[in-house]
Amino acid sequence: MKKMNKIIIHHSGKSKGNSKNIKLHNNELDNIYNFIIDNGNLKEDGFIEKVRNIKINSANNSIGICLIGNLNIDKPTKAQLNSLIYLLKNLKKEFDINIDDIIRHKDLESLEKNCPGKNFNINQIKKQIVDSLEELF
Numbered sequence: 001m002k003k004m005n006k007i008i009i010h011h012s013g014k015s016k017g018n019s020k021n022i023k024l025h026n027n028e029l030d031n032i033y034n035f036i037i038d039n040g041n042l043k044e045d046g047f048i049e050k051v052r053n054i055k056i057n058s059a060n061n062s063i064g065i066c067l068i069g070n071l072n073i074d075k076p077t078k079a080q081l082n083s084l085i086y087l088l089k090n091l092k093k094e095f096d097i098n099i100d101d102i103i104r105h106k107d108l109e110s111l112e113k114n115c116p117g118k119n120f121n122i123n124q125i126k127k128q129i130v131d132s133l134e135e136l137f
Contacts, residue, residue: 071117
């Protein structure tokens, strides 16, 4: 049986959004996002919305997380980043995903998108996850 092999981080590209209005503009919602993390424009800042269950044979055997916002223009909020790190640590542990397999949407092979945006620093996120896990030992 295959296992989940990566976590892919996206941004919505819009300053407001939730699963209902993203779905209207993005037919891929049902295939790629498992979680959406709000930026405070529609729900509480950092609110984690579970969009669909995680199951094998989903898109690329991956877990998709979408940060609400256009991260080419704005930076993710502190609450979004805290929620993202919390969620990533738990998913990494639950599904035994390697830190190097937490990637940005634009890191997928042959993809020319800038998702989750130029203001998202994946290396900083990974460092915080590794540092927090090392503190446990």
